Amino acid sequence: MFIYDSVQKTKLQLVPIKAGEVSIYVCGPTVYDDAHLGHARSALAFDLLSRTLKALGYKVTMAKNFTDIDDKIIKKVETTGKSMQEITSFYIDSYLKEMAALGVRRADIEPKATQSLDAIETMIQTLIDNGFAYRVPSGDVYFDTSKDSHYGNISRRVGEDEENQSRVAHTDEKKNPKDFALWKACKKDEDICFKTSFSSGRPGWHIECSAMIEKHFHGNNEYSIDIHGGGADLLFPHHENEAAQSRCATGHELAKYWMHNGFVQIDGEKMSKSLGNSFFLKDALQVYDGEILRYYLNSVHYRNDFNFNEEDLLAAKKRLDKLYRLKKRVIPGQASVPHPAFKSALIEAMADDLNVSVALALIDQMITQSNEKLDLNPKDKKLKNEILANIEFIDSLLGFGGKEPFEYFQIGIDETVKNKIESLLHERAEAKKNKDFTRSDAIREELLAMGISIMDTPSGTLWEKA
């Protein structure tokens, strides 16, 4: 398996800390609002990574956290009057539900900041004890970036001048402008507070990931985990700071490899609340089926920016449709073994830093060839079973093509409409038998107006939601 390491800025062969096992930690969402398409893309990218590693025979342990202590959550508590717990559990549930709709498999470990306070306190205390962090009179604890000679290695940001630092909010209590809060002490009674030996307060943004990794993973004396992932925007300062904390607290590096996914853009611009162009996943799921969104969002390499638009989504859907039309032709059947060359080519493509484009091209090729063979031998059971096995393999590796094909084409059509379609098709069959093509064509037009396209086959007329 080759992966692109965003710190070394080059593609590297993955050599795990422990042979045959891969540990992954992905930065999950801060649960103060609904997930947007960007969260989906990140989740999808690392889901693909995990599936590929498993297909290659690795034992994968993936952790994805939920940040459930945060300033924005606290703000939501203040504005809504709801409890922090109410808010975070609501958004965790909806996140998991929406990701499930996209076919994202659950992480093996889903740590929360509120459940990791012990580990957080331990790590901060260690940093204080060893002189890498300092407590200021207010009770805040800061990481002393000047004590970490490697600070800046992750984002490759070393010589930042004073002028740039001025953009960062100055706190007089900090020793160096780049220092960041490990712990924020309570300032007033209403603050969310957790008691620790250094002060009552709450963790800073970066510390939870480092602490959770130490709590759940045991790497070797060089690295805590194999791969650390997240969105490209997390590279700095989040991952830089995580790396610094972990390095100073443990004496070794946090992760052997770093992977970052690109952004989802709308109309060529980053999707964000301030621009007013964010697209919530729940809204997208109301219009498009999760599987189609998955196919579409995964169809561009994870490191590239992704420009979301309906036209491209439709093209992606048409591509997925072809797989399901093929599946229609081989069902019902008993999946045998996927074609060896096809299977290995598919894995090989994905093992090259998740080259989905090549994988999809291979699938399209398989579809065309299968249709061709089926045209020649429509009743070849062995052929059909192999094709079915190919499709099942695609589903396990890439997470699409697993539905029952007739259902796939009929998503969102209710029973009443289905009955109407059936009776119209029945009438059309009669008309065709009587060579009343005027009537049969009229029915076809009527169905088309309903958003239903039909296709005549030797075994009868099939219909699809257009």
Next chain:
RNA sequence: GGAGCUAUCGCCAAGCGGUAAGGCCGCAGCCUGCAAAGCUGCUAUCCCCGGUUCAAAUCCGGGUAGCUCCUCCA
């Protein structure tokens, strides 16, 4: 102001020094009562200018354009 990424057919998108994958759209044909679906065929020299090399979309230098990060952010 500093750092980085990207630029390939109308659109999306691979390519990782050896002579341009795939999909959507379009055109022609086969099939069909006609369609649809499926199949077959056709459609680019890679933003611009230099350089390195036997050989560059791929490497180097200089432009131009777009995006991102440096502040919460997937």
